[in-house]
Amino acid sequence: MRRPPLSNDFSWSKSRHEKFSECLRAYYLYYYRSWGGWEPDAAKDVRELYVLKKLANRFTWAGSVVHETLKDVLLDWRAGRAVDPAAVEARARKLMQDDFRHSRGKAYWTQKYRKQFTGLVEHEYAEPVTDETWKQNFETVRSALSWFFASRWPRISQALKPAQWLEVDAGYDFAHFSLDGLKVFAIPDFAYVDDDGAPVVVDWKTGKYRDGYEEQVLGYALYVAQRYRFPVEKVRASLVYLNEGVEKDVTVDPAALDSFREHFATSVASMRALLKDPATNTPKDAEAFVPTEDLNACARCVFRRPCGREAAVARARAEVA
Numbered sequence: 001m002r003r004p005p006l007s008n009d010f011s012w013s014k015s016r017h018e019k020f021s022e023c024l025r026a027y028y029l030y031y032y033r034s035w036g037g038w039e040p041d042a043a044k045d046v047r048e049l050y051v052l053k054k055l056a057n058r059f060t061w062a063g064s065v066v067h068e069t070l071k072d073v074l075l076d077w078r079a080g081r082a083v084d085p086a087a088v089e090a091r092a093r094k095l096m097q098d099d100f101r102h103s104r105g106k107a108y109w110t111q112k113y114r115k116q117f118t119g120l121v122e123h124e125y126a127e128p129v130t131d132e133t134w135k136q137n138f139e140t141v142r143s144a145l146s147w148f149f150a151s152r153w154p155r156i157s158q159a160l161k162p163a164q165w166l167e168v169d170a171g172y173d174f175a176h177f178s179l180d181g182l183k184v185f186a187i188p189d190f191a192y193v194d195d196d197g198a199p200v201v202v203d204w205k206t207g208k209y210r211d212g213y214e215e216q217v218l219g220y221a222l223y224v225a226q227r228y229r230f231p232v233e234k235v236r237a238s239l240v241y242l243n244e245g246v247e248k249d250v251t252v253d254p255a256a257l258d259s260f261r262e263h264f265a266t267s268v269a270s271m272r273a274l275l276k277d278p279a280t281n282t283p284k285d286a287e288a289f290v291p292t293e294d295l296n297a298c299a300r301c302v303f304r305r306p307c308g309r310e311a312a313v314a315r316a317r318a319e320v321a
């Protein structure tokens with residue numbers, strides 16, 4: 001029996017906002033034009049956009065391997081299973097080797113692989129990346145895991161009683177809440193109740209500190225408060241920079257939450273202004289989504305070929321080299 005088609009409902013997330021802010025055309029291709037590209041009878045250009053939008057880059061890939069690995073580790077501890085850090089690191093290395101091979105052969109165009117990874121933009125566009133840089137990418141993963149195992153987090157998580165665990169990277173189907181009647185996706189990496197009865201949300205970071213992360217965890221705080229019925233001011237939020245070995249607590253107070261809601265409302269209004277029909281989330285024509293002039297953004301973009309910027313990016317790279 002053929003299942004009913006999925007509908008492309010409007011929702012909000014921090015990553016959607018970032019895409020919207022970086023390039024409207026990329027936002028359009030990602031959230032609208034590629035929709036349905038998974039269907040066997042999808043049009044060729046839609047299918048191409050869909051495959052491209054799933055590609056990671058080496059930085060997001062390293063980050064997602066760390067996140068997936070820590071998720072497995074935490075779930076093992078939650079279930080009372082022992083974890084061997086050396087075996088965890090070896091598994092991560094093997095996973096990355098397999099991913100790399102799959103991506104280098106561009107098998108993502110023809111084969112299903114694993115949900116969290118399809119391929120790398122560097123391979124798709126034959127970017128000049130040295131072996132040393134790829135090795136360094138694995139080193140980012142290794143050092144993040146190594147810092148984690150030596151940090152206070154193993155002790156904290158292993159000491160939690162069953163009732164104190166809230167969730168571990170629960171995924172899009174589960175981790176969302178409603179704000180001003182809109183579905184907002186906010187997936188904390190780890191959420192638990194501490195010994196004082198306060199809910200704690202934790203976000204692992206593999207990159208360097210940058211602005212905007214605080215706002216992301218405020219979204220997690222709102223989510224946890226709504227889902228588990230805590231007063232939101234009670235939530236504690238932590239950003240953990242695994243590669244820098246730095247932890248940063250984020251204040252969840254009325255002023256911070258007001259600022260979050262204000263940004264959210266402005267962001268949603270800007271996105272809706274580009275809809276022909278907000279009720280059905282139907283976008284205006286492609287021309288309304290103006291491509292960015294910033295070639296640096298294009299140099300990171302998975303859509304540079306269908307967007308017509310592939311040659312310009314290659315030229316700019318050649319001039320720098």
Ligand code: SF4
Nearest residue numbers: 023026291298301307
């Ligand atoms: S290639 Fe550049 S202009 Fe085109 S969608 Fe990507 S970021 Fe936007």
